[in-house]
Amino acid sequence: EAQVTQNPRYLITVTGKKLTVTCSQNMNHEYMSWYRQDPGLGLRQIYYSMNVEVTDKGDVPEGYKVSRKEKRNFPLILESPSPNQTSLYFCASSLRPQGGYTFGSGTRLTVV
Amino acid sequence: AQKVTQAQTEISVVEKEDVTLDCVYETRDTTYYLFWYKQPPSGELVFLIRRNSFDEQNEISGRYSWNFQKSTSSFNFTITASQVVDSAVYFCALSEAFYGGSQGNLIFGKGTKLSVKP
Numbered sequence: 001e002a003q004v005t006q007n008p009r010y011l012i013t014v015t016g017k018k019l020t021v022t023c024s025q026n027m028n029h030e031y032m033s034w035y036r037q038d039p040g041l042g043l044r045q046i047y048y049s050m051n052v053e054v055t056d057k058g059d060v061p062e063g064y065k066v067s068r069k070e071k072r073n074f075p076l077i078l079e080s081p082s083p084n085q086t087s088l089y090f091c092a093s094s095l096r097p098q099g100g101y102t103f104g105s106g107t108r109l110t111v112v
Numbered sequence: 113a114q115k116v117t118q119a120q121t122e123i124s125v126v127e128k129e130d131v132t133l134d135c136v137y138e139t140r141d142t143t144y145y146l147f148w149y150k151q152p153p154s155g156e157l158v159f160l161i162r163r164n165s166f167d168e169q170n171e172i173s174g175r176y177s178w179n180f181q182k183s184t185s186s187f188n189f190t191i192t193a194s195q196v197v198d199s200a201v202y203f204c205a206l207s208e209a210f211y212g213g214s215q216g217n218l219i220f221g222k223g224t225k226l227s228v229k230p
Contacts, residue, residue: 058217097207105155
């Protein structure tokens with residue numbers, strides 16, 4: 001089944017404790033993106049990747065890192081999480097964004 | 113600048129009513145793509161439709177229909193004979209072919225929460 005898999009689905013952590021949210025897709029897509037969803041703000045792009053080793057900032061990149069060492073994986077790294085990073089995070093992939101993204105199931109992160 | 117506006121924050125209807133969700137967009141591109149996604153209470157984002165800027169034909173898929181009007185920069189979504197299972201947050205989104213293409217970015221509206229009561 002074609003899908004984008006994110007892990008974990010839920011995560012509660014403490015301020016400053018490094019964490020990684022994994023994302024993997026099995027569709028051989030070039031593009032991958034991370035979005036965060038906050039009430040009243042919709043979805044905003046954090047980082048995106050056009051291909052292996054090619055990544056760039058989206059609209060809200062502060063406090064996040066990404067890497068794209070393999071085509072299928074695009075982990076999101078929070079080196080020192082803070083409470084304002086409490087959010088619902090989505091990973092997405094696409095052959096080309098104009099065709100629309102396939103989204104993962106989401107990761108609900110709470111930073112206390 | 114590119115922008116998507118969904119002016120209706122929440123809508124509540126009774127089952128079997130028709131309901132229209134509004135979407136207005138702004139873009140610098142002449143070539144662009146519009147989308148609707150559904151987010152049910154379980155939280156995942158489900159792709160509903162994609163429309164490119166050169167195709168103004170309206171589309172119908174079962175109880176769903178979409179009305180794209182370039183003259184008013186709108187891409188509205190209508191659910192006919194709504195059902196409880198239609199209760200969700202619906203997002204309209206825009207992808208620009210030129211300005212946004214290299215970033216792979218979808219610009220999302222803030223969403224409309226639809227509640228369909230039995």
